[in-house]
Amino acid sequence: MANTLQTVHPADFHELIRVHGARENNLKDINVELPKRRLTVFTGVSGSGKSSLVFGTIAADSQRLINETYSAFVQGFLPTQARPEVDFLDGLTTAIIVDQERIGNNARSTVGTVTDANALLRTLFSRVAEPKIGGPKAYSFNTPSVTASGAMKVERGHRKAVKTTFSVTGGMCPRCEGMGSVTDLDLAEVFDEAKSLSDDAIKVPGYSGGGWNVRLFSGSGFVDPDKPIKKFTKREMHDFLYKEPVRIKVDGINMTYEGLIPRIQKSMLSKDKESMQPHVRAFVDRAVTYVTCPDCHGTRLTQGALSSKVDGKNIAELCQMQISDLAEWVRNLEIPSVGPLLTALRHLLDSFVEIGLGYLSLDRSSGTLSGGEAQRVKMIRHLGSSLTDVTYVFDEPSIGLHPHDIERMNRLLLQLRDKGNTVLVVEHKPEMIEIADHVVDLGPGAGKAGGEVCYEGDVAGLRASGTVTGQHLDDRVHLKDSVRQASGKLEIRGANRNNLRNVDVDVPLGVLTVVTGVAGSGKSSLLHGSLLKGTRGAEEGIVSIDQTPIKGSRRSNPATYTGLLEPIRKAFGKTNDVKPGLFSSNSEGACPTCNGSGVIFTDLGMMAGLSTVCEDCEGKRFQPEVLEYKYGGKDISEVLAMSVAQAEKFFGPGENKLPAAHKILKRLDDVGLGYLSLGQPLTTLSGGERQRLKLATHMGEKGGVYILDEPTTGLHLADVEQLLGLLDQLVESGKSVIVIEHHQAVMAHADWIVDLGPGAGHDGGRVVFEGSPAELVKSRSTTTGRYLADYVRGGLPSSAEQ
Numbered sequence: 001m002a003n004t005l006q007t008v009h010p011a012d013f014h015e016l017i018r019v020h021g022a023r024e025n026n027l028k029d030i031n032v033e034l035p036k037r038r039l040t041v042f043t044g045v046s047g048s049g050k051s052s053l054v055f056g057t058i059a060a061d062s063q064r065l066i067n068e069t070y071s072a073f074v075q076g077f078l079p080t081q082a083r084p085e086v087d088f089l090d091g092l093t094t095a096i097i098v099d100q101e102r103i104g105n106n107a108r109s110t111v112g113t114v115t116d117a118n119a120l121l122r123t124l125f126s127r128v129a130e131p132k133i134g135g136p137k138a139y140s141f142n143t144p145s146v147t148a149s150g151a152m153k154v155e156r157g158h159r160k161a162v163k164t165t166f167s168v169t170g171g172m173c174p175r176c177e178g179m180g181s182v183t184d185l186d187l188a189e190v191f192d193e194a195k196s197l198s199d200d201a202i203k204v205p206g207y208s209g210g211g212w213n214v215r216l217f218s219g220s221g222f223v224d225p226d227k228p229i230k231k232f233t234k235r236e237m238h239d240f241l242y243k244e245p246v247r248i249k250v251d252g253i254n255m256t257y258e259g260l261i262p263r264i265q266k267s268m269l270s271k272d273k274e275s276m277q278p279h280v281r282a283f284v285d286r287a288v289t290y291v292t293c294p295d296c297h298g299t300r301l302t303q304g305a306l307s308s309k310v311d312g313k314n315i316a317e318l319c320q321m322q323i324s325d326l327a328e329w330v331r332n333l334e335i336p337s338v339g340p341l342l343t344a345l346r347h348l349l350d351s352f353v354e355i356g357l358g359y360l361s362l363d364r365s366s367g368t369l370s371g372g373e374a375q376r377v378k379m380i381r382h383l384g385s386s387l388t389d390v391t392y393v394f395d396e397p398s399i400g401l402h403p404h405d406i407e408r409m410n411r412l413l414l415q416l417r418d419k420g421n422t423v424l425v426v427e428h429k430p431e432m433i434e435i436a437d438h439v440v441d442l443g444p445g446a447g448k449a450g451g452e453v454c455y456e457g458d459v460a461g462l463r464a465s466g467t468v469t470g471q472h473l474d475d476r477v478h479l480k481d482s483v484r485q486a487s488g489k490l491e492i493r494g495a496n497r498n499n500l501r502n503v504d505v506d507v508p509l510g511v512l513t514v515v516t517g518v519a520g521s522g523k524s525s526l527l528h529g530s531l532l533k534g535t536r537g538a539e540e541g542i543v544s545i546d547q548t549p550i551k552g553s554r555r556s557n558p559a560t561y562t563g564l565l566e567p568i569r570k571a572f573g574k575t576n577d578v579k580p581g582l583f584s585s586n587s588e589g590a591c592p593t594c595n596g597s598g599v600i601f602t603d604l605g606m607m608a609g610l611s612t613v614c615e616d617c618e619g620k621r622f623q624p625e626v627l628e629y630k631y632g633g634k635d636i637s638e639v640l641a642m643s644v645a646q647a648e649k650f651f652g653p654g655e656n657k658l659p660a661a662h663k664i665l666k667r668l669d670d671v672g673l674g675y676l677s678l679g680q681p682l683t684t685l686s687g688g689e690r691q692r693l694k695l696a697t698h699m700g701e702k703g704g705v706y707i708l709d710e711p712t713t714g715l716h717l718a719d720v721e722q723l724l725g726l727l728d729q730l731v732e733s734g735k736s737v738i739v740i741e742h743h744q745a746v747m748a749h750a751d752w753i754v755d756l757g758p759g760a761g762h763d764g765g766r767v768v769f770e771g772s773p774a775e776l777v778k779s780r781s782t783t784t785g786r787y788l789a790d791y792v793r794g795g796l797p798s799s800a801e802q
């Protein structure tokens with residue numbers, strides 16, 4: 001008789017990702033078991049260890065193991081990744097990380113180039129455009145036109161030379177070299193014409209004193225170093241500013257002489273401004289203006305590429321279109337010869353619309369995308385992927401999304417899961433926690449008070465668990481019984497930046513105002529673009545606090561950025577009767593091996609650099625003799641290792657009191673950063689943490705108006721209440737607070753709401769509501785109004801109202 005019992009195949013027993021004994025960063029030897037092909041959400045207060053578990057342990061080890069599958073030759077070019085601090089990892093699959101890191105601010109990088117959209121459009125034009133000008137490269141603004149000729153010898157009975165010509169037709173505009181803009185230098189900021197080269201006439205950083213740059217010009221023989229520049233002949237002025245490269249000998253050393261302007265363009269203007277040193281960036285801001293290229297009118301393309309058209313439009317016009325409109329244009333194309341190509345292009349553009357980025361255009365510079373937008377652009381690459389059984393790791397995908405857009409994001413995450421993938425999401429928003437198949441709640445606190453698994457299971461169990469997250473999952477901020485009355489107003493008139501349609505709006509002063517609307521509706525354009533750029537902004541003393549990266553290096557940390565380290569260094573110096581400079585990791589007391597950074601950083605060129613802890617100072621950053629000096633029984637490295645909350649107690653009232661330091665620490669704690677360590681590199685902070693750090697720094701300023709850009713980013717549900725208290729505190733101290741926000745708790749707590757929309761891109765750009773939250777809820781006249789009404793009522797929007 002045949003055996004009717006079904007046996008389980010051995011391969012089907014591996015249905016879990018098992019993590020045992022994880023100790024990365026603040027994790028306390030934790031164990032978790034995550035179901036494969038399910039959506040798992042990791043939650044917990046900021047600093048509880050979510051990223052350490054998901055990114056620092058699971059994703060990091062997956063990528064390390066993948067690298068080990070390459071040949072020894074390839075591995076030689078890859079950074080060596082240390083094994084995470086964990087006892088046992090089992091069931092890992094290939095991890096694809098979709099994080100919030102902004103896409104590199106390369107001047108040649110656009111939304112179209114970082115996806116396949118531009119490549120597909122260029123191929124389409126090379127096949128069917130009229131007139132036909134060449135292959136796909138002919139429509140690429142990153143490819144110059146090149147022509148070369150030469151000769152080669154071939155053996156055909158007798159030797160003879162055969163002349164050949166090699167040419168590439170590229171689409172790069174020769175005037176601006178595909179940048180879309182040309183630089184105009186203010187020569188008065190470049191040199192002082194009343195001085196001679198010997199008297200430091202050149203104002204460019206690196207061209208003063210007796211350095212090689214000045215010696216090159218002075219010893220070139222092309223100009224007189226002792227003659228004032230204004231007395232140069234036409235020939236001398238041309239050689240000084242514009243001369244082509246030529247080999248010369250200066251002080252017996254062979255060197256290449258080139259005019260000052262091309263030298264500046266190559267050494268400074270070709271670089272990303274954000275990567276420059278502060279003094280160089282300041283010079284570029286003073287001396288350089290960028291104007292639209294007069295030849296290509298900002299399209300970056302040659303006239304030949306612009307003359308070639310499909311259905312009456314050239315490729316630049318298509319890239320300038322809103323992606324939702326471009327998708328419609330492609331959908332209406334009927335060209336059988338390129339049918340498969342059009343199908344792929346339609347699918348890609350529809351993915352932009354589906355993920356809520358239909359308001360972008362393909363020519364939008366990738367460096368201008370927010371962290372949330374960059375994350376969604378990266379996500380587009382994976383929506384149409386044929387890969388299954390991989391692990392997708394997301395870092396707060398709800399950032400920058402209106403509640404209406406969060407529903408759309410939820411559908412996409414579930415779509416990835418339903419294709420047979422494991423989806424791991426670090427998230428705080430209850431709307432995204434609700435869709436989880438499995439929840440891991442970390443805590444109970446932040447930093448050293450966290451790192452434990454407080455709950456693991458389904459969402460219903462989380463609600464009943466009694467953890468901080470479980471207690472606050474159904475929190476609702478009620479509408480205020482009465483709102484504060486405005487003490488004045490900020491007038492915005494005729495705002496037309498980006499998609500704004502001549503918007504007139506009065507922003508009340510002396511109250512908490514929330515500017516909201518779906519992603520791409522024009523909120524940032526209204527405040528950062530129109531309000532701040534106007535002359536009125538300067539009169540009112542506006543302090544704008546956004547989520548742009550804090551300018552600084554790996555050596556910068558909260559203590560240096562806020563000025564906290566200054567009183568601490570002085571206190572150490574005074575107590576030990578030594579110079580305060582000894583206690584700066586950027587000065588005399590720094591470890592000579594790592595120069596005070598605590599790590600040895602190896603730059604691997606085009607690949608990700610490698611950081612290893614300095615073996616001499618063991619990451620403490622200071623020389624051993626410096627660490628012998630104490631303040632309150634602790635050395636300077638122990639102080640920098642403290643969290644903000646610990647340091648606030650340490651420097652508070654008592655024998656170690658330091659009022660100047662305590663004041664700054666109190667502000668950091670007030671904005672919810674009590675878990676950050678004082679010496680944590682700024683490069684490791686999230687967008688929300690950076691913004692709250694800026695807020696803490698600016699709270700001591702005298703500005704009358706504060707503009708905050710999504711301050712709830714990265715905040716746990718339990719911390720939102722603290723943020724609302726902080727915003728109230730600012731208003732009650734006489735400040736006017738304007739917040740760009742999607743979180744319904746902040747909307748409900750506002751005194752005044754300005755709602756933009758009704759849609760994104762050209763479907764937005766209008767004020768669709770102005771008034772109190774209660775009036776918005778009562779009218780339910782906008783998308784925001786309907787979601788806010790259901791929020792304060794405790795429900796979610798019905799499908800009929802979406």
